[in-house]
Amino acid sequence: MALDKQTTAKREFKVVGTRPLRPDGVDKVTGKALYGADLTAPGMLVGKILRSPHPHARIRSIDTSAAEAAPGVKAVITHADFTLPDDEDMRDILVNCMAFNKALYDGHAVAAVAAISEAAAKAALKLIKVDYEVLPHVTDVDEAMKPDAPVIERGRQAETVGEGFSENVTSYCEFGHGDIEAGFTRADHVIERSFKTEATHQGYIEPHACLATFTTDGKADLWCCTQGQYMVRRVCSAIMDMEASQLRVTPSEIGGGFGGKTTVFIEPVALMLAKKSGRPVKIVMSRSDVLRASGPTCSSSMDVRIGMTKDGRITAGHAKLRYQGGAFPCGTVEMGAMAAFAAYDLEAVRTQGWNAMTNRPKQAAYRAPGAPMAIYAVESVVDELCQHLGLDPLDVRLKNAAKAGTKASYGVTFTDIGLSACLAAAKAHPHYAAPLGPGQGRGVSCGFWFNFGGDTCVTLNVNMDGTVSVTEGNPDIGGSRASIGMMAAEELGVPFDKVRTQVVDTASLGYNEVTDGSRVTFAVGLATIKAAQAAKAEMCRRAAMIWGIDAEAVTWEDGCAKPSGPNAGDFPPMTLAEIAAVSSQTGGPIAGHHEVNADGAGVSFGVHLVDVEVDPETGATKVLRYTVFQDAGKAVHPDYVEGQMQGGAVQGIGWALNEEYIYGEDGRLQNAGFLDYRVPVASDLPMIDTVILEIPNPGHPYGVRGVGETSIVPPLAAIANAVSRAAGVRLTELPMSPPRILAALDAARPKAAAE
Amino acid sequence: MVKVAIWGSLRGFTEGRAEIEVEAATTKEMLDKLVEAYPGLRPQVERGVSVAIDGFVYKDAWFTPIRPDSEVVLMPLMVGG
Numbered sequence: 001m002a003l004d005k006q007t008t009a010k011r012e013f014k015v016v017g018t019r020p021l022r023p024d025g026v027d028k029v030t031g032k033a034l035y036g037a038d039l040t041a042p043g044m045l046v047g048k049i050l051r052s053p054h055p056h057a058r059i060r061s062i063d064t065s066a067a068e069a070a071p072g073v074k075a076v077i078t079h080a081d082f083t084l085p086d087d088e089d090m091r092d093i094l095v096n097c098m099a100f101n102k103a104l105y106d107g108h109a110v111a112a113v114a115a116i117s118e119a120a121a122k123a124a125l126k127l128i129k130v131d132y133e134v135l136p137h138v139t140d141v142d143e144a145m146k147p148d149a150p151v152i153e154r155g156r157q158a159e160t161v162g163e164g165f166s167e168n169v170t171s172y173c174e175f176g177h178g179d180i181e182a183g184f185t186r187a188d189h190v191i192e193r194s195f196k197t198e199a200t201h202q203g204y205i206e207p208h209a210c211l212a213t214f215t216t217d218g219k220a221d222l223w224c225c226t227q228g229q230y231m232v233r234r235v236c237s238a239i240m241d242m243e244a245s246q247l248r249v250t251p252s253e254i255g256g257g258f259g260g261k262t263t264v265f266i267e268p269v270a271l272m273l274a275k276k277s278g279r280p281v282k283i284v285m286s287r288s289d290v291l292r293a294s295g296p297t298c299s300s301s302m303d304v305r306i307g308m309t310k311d312g313r314i315t316a317g318h319a320k321l322r323y324q325g326g327a328f329p330c331g332t333v334e335m336g337a338m339a340a341f342a343a344y345d346l347e348a349v350r351t352q353g354w355n356a357m358t359n360r361p362k363q364a365a366y367r368a369p370g371a372p373m374a375i376y377a378v379e380s381v382v383d384e385l386c387q388h389l390g391l392d393p394l395d396v397r398l399k400n401a402a403k404a405g406t407k408a409s410y411g412v413t414f415t416d417i418g419l420s421a422c423l424a425a426a427k428a429h430p431h432y433a434a435p436l437g438p439g440q441g442r443g444v445s446c447g448f449w450f451n452f453g454g455d456t457c458v459t460l461n462v463n464m465d466g467t468v469s470v471t472e473g474n475p476d477i478g479g480s481r482a483s484i485g486m487m488a489a490e491e492l493g494v495p496f497d498k499v500r501t502q503v504v505d506t507a508s509l510g511y512n513e514v515t516d517g518s519r520v521t522f523a524v525g526l527a528t529i530k531a532a533q534a535a536k537a538e539m540c541r542r543a544a545m546i547w548g549i550d551a552e553a554v555t556w557e558d559g560c561a562k563p564s565g566p567n568a569g570d571f572p573p574m575t576l577a578e579i580a581a582v583s584s585q586t587g588g589p590i591a592g593h594h595e596v597n598a599d600g601a602g603v604s605f606g607v608h609l610v611d612v613e614v615d616p617e618t619g620a621t622k623v624l625r626y627t628v629f630q631d632a633g634k635a636v637h638p639d640y641v642e643g644q645m646q647g648g649a650v651q652g653i654g655w656a657l658n659e660e661y662i663y664g665e666d667g668r669l670q671n672a673g674f675l676d677y678r679v680p681v682a683s684d685l686p687m688i689d690t691v692i693l694e695i696p697n698p699g700h701p702y703g704v705r706g707v708g709e710t711s712i713v714p715p716l717a718a719i720a721n722a723v724s725r726a727a728g729v730r731l732t733e734l735p736m737s738p739p740r741i742l743a744a745l746d747a748a749r750p751k752a753a754a755e
Numbered sequence: 756m757v758k759v760a761i762w763g764s765l766r767g768f769t770e771g772r773a774e775i776e777v778e779a780a781t782t783k784e785m786l787d788k789l790v791e792a793y794p795g796l797r798p799q800v801e802r803g804v805s806v807a808i809d810g811f812v813y814k815d816a817w818f819t820p821i822r823p824d825s826e827v828v829l830m831p832l833m834v835g836g
Contacts, residue, residue, distance in 0.1 A: 159798055160764045173831065174763030177773075202836075259836020334831040350763070365836035411760045411828040415810040452833050454814060517835025599813045699811060709836060 183316025187307025206255025228514025295364020418631025466577025518706020600699020652715025
């Protein structure tokens with residue numbers, strides 16, 4: 001669709017910008033909401049998956065005969081039950097769900113059982129005999145890139161990769177402009193540092209769960225927790241070699257996704273077990289399985305070099321990013337390479353990125369995938385330059401900030417963006433002037449994300465009682481039902497409580513892309529506004545019929561159809577409810593639809609400010625104060641926008657301080673549980689303060705920008721900069737867990753003593 | 756004619772050119788002409804690309820109009836979380 005440039009005039013909103021009660025709140029706090037694992041069906045079987053204990057092993061054979069004969073077992077499946085699809089992406093998804101010739105990581109599924117009880121299914125798993133030939137493994141990205149590294153799979157290298165790398169390196173990308181060496185020559189000081197970040201998990205509370213049924217005539221139903229029921233239908237129908245129309249996917253309520261539920265892990269397995277057994281099959285992943293075998297983020301190894309003049313002008317920036325995204329090709333490094341320097345207006349910039357396969361689970365998206373680590377490295381070096389040159393970190397960022405007209409490092413010239421406004425707001429905020437105590441440090445970082453639109457389909461029905469039903473196809477992971485309903489109410493001119501928004505199954509609407517890319521409030525909101533406009537046009541037509549005047553002589557204002565002027569006639573306004581009440585008599589039900597591949601999402605920037613205190617005895621970091629500044633374009637429901645900003649900050653704090661995938665020498669995950677994989681909880685944190693800025697996005701009728709992802713980008717660097725200033729030593733590896741901070745302090749002490 | 760900016764790692768397939776001129780009025784035409792002129796770009800285009808036109812990113816939108824003076828930037832296919 002061509003860009004929708006409706007946001008030209010400043011608009012006064014009545015519903016948008018208010019804070020009504022969340023429509024899903026009561027169900028969630030009373031336990032009524034139905035999540036993936038809550039669904040049951042008559043005759044349902046329990047599905048369980050056998051997983052590889054080896055990080056890398058050839059599967060010589062799998063003997064399922066004893067399991068098949070076990071009491072209560074109704075079906076056992078392996079890769080032999082599936083046919084590899086022709087499409088490479090689909091093939092990778094299937095092989096990740098069920099290993100074919102090799103187990104590629106600790107926890108990789110190798111077989112599955114459906115039985116009448118959990119106990120019977122578990123017992124049957126123990127009877128499956130897998131003959132493995134254990135192979136050398138690699139889990140570290142730098143090791144995986146070496147020419148002599150164990151190769152995960154041959155033939156996956158893209159044409160862009162040069163000589164001298166392992167076959168594990170699947171892709172290479174490069175962005176930038178200008179002469180960077182000339183830029184470094186102009187600098188008064190240049191700093192180059194290397195960084196590493198570990199893989200983290202999205203940490204959604206709800207594990208993956210699904211329930212599959214298969215009829216004898218080849219139709220199937222699947223209920224699951226997902227960020228995209230249409231994606232599940234597309235992928236599963238391809239894997240099951242069935243027509244998409246024969247598979248209906250219904251999304252459950254979702255207990256967190258953050259990108260981790262934008263693909264499938266268990267759904268094809270449940271479908272195949274249901275097909276083979278002829279019974280409904282439910283699979284619920286354990287927390288251990290979620291951590292071992294769903295989709296964590298990439299780990300990274302990065303080198304960043306930046307030059308700066310004495311007065312704080314960045315003269316050149318160069319980043320080399322090496323990401324691993326598990327045992328399959330992964331494009332996330334491209335996002336990181338494009339985002340790394342996006343916050344800066346630079347004459348000379350270059351980013352290079354390599355992806356390497358390792359014996360780890362297949363990476364899935366995690367809020368702004370690829371950007372947090374790259375921007376962490378860049379923002380750390382910027383901060384160190386500020387320290388070295390004695391410059392204020394916010395002043396330096398303001399001096400170099402990208403703005404309208406800036407050519408970004410990835411080639412695009414920005415239009416209206418809110419980075420400078422966020423920086424100025426941070427500079428003026430009382431937090432920035434608050435005194436710091438001993439052992440405390442303050443960190444600043446910018447963040448950026450692209451935001452997307454994509455395929456979207458909405459139906460809006462005007463009910464005969466004057467209420468409005470909106471059906472949309474994107475699972476609500478961040479409050480979208482509220483914001484979509486508010487935009488419908490705003491456009492129609494009715495109260496918010498007259499609108500109910502529901503997320504429907506794949507049979508009810510056309511294709512909707514997954515809930516990702518911070519796209520839903522933007523794209524579904526846009527489609528909802530258009531659908532409401534279509535319904536308004538129809539209601540004006542119905543009123544015109546009743547009044548006996550031309551439809552063009554009727555306008556919609558304040559929730560009513562009105563004659564457009566004195567010449568149109570003298571008729572009292574008809575409300576939506578009055579028109580709806582006689583809809584049958586005036587031609588039938590009234591509805592509006594809109595289907596679109598929405599574009600014009602508009603990029604998003606944010607700035608985070610944090611104070612921490614580092615305990616030099618234990619290496620523990622306490623977050624004392626945290627403030628998020630972010631451009632939302634237009635905050636439809638400010639509570640939810642603030643929630644997104646706070647949630648992203650907290651997940652980023654976890655990434656910075658605690659969370660990491662720890663693999664042992666044996667290539668097995670050492671901390672597959674929430675006791676050892678430590679996410680921050682409320683008691684670890686101060687209240688996260690938020691400042692919403694509103695620089696309207698010209699691509700949306702109300703100026704909306706996505707807000708869901710940008711907020712996880714700055715915390716890694718903001719915390720690292722605060723910790724480094726508090727500890728008096730630059731930390732270059734995440735997470736900055738107490739042992740790492742103590743090691744850095746110990747390493748710095750003799751040096752400091754010598755100086 | 757429109758000028759299309761090519762990201763760095765693809766320049767090995769465009770004889771080192773960072774910017775390519777093609778005769779195109781839509782994104783589909785532009786991508787077809789690019790691949791026709793530089794067949795080495797085909798694997799990447801088939802894997803998927805996004806196209807930024809005048810600062811806004813478009814994904815799989817074949818008939819998005821391109822004006823001769825538009826800024827057109829080829830980008831990897833966007834994914835989000």
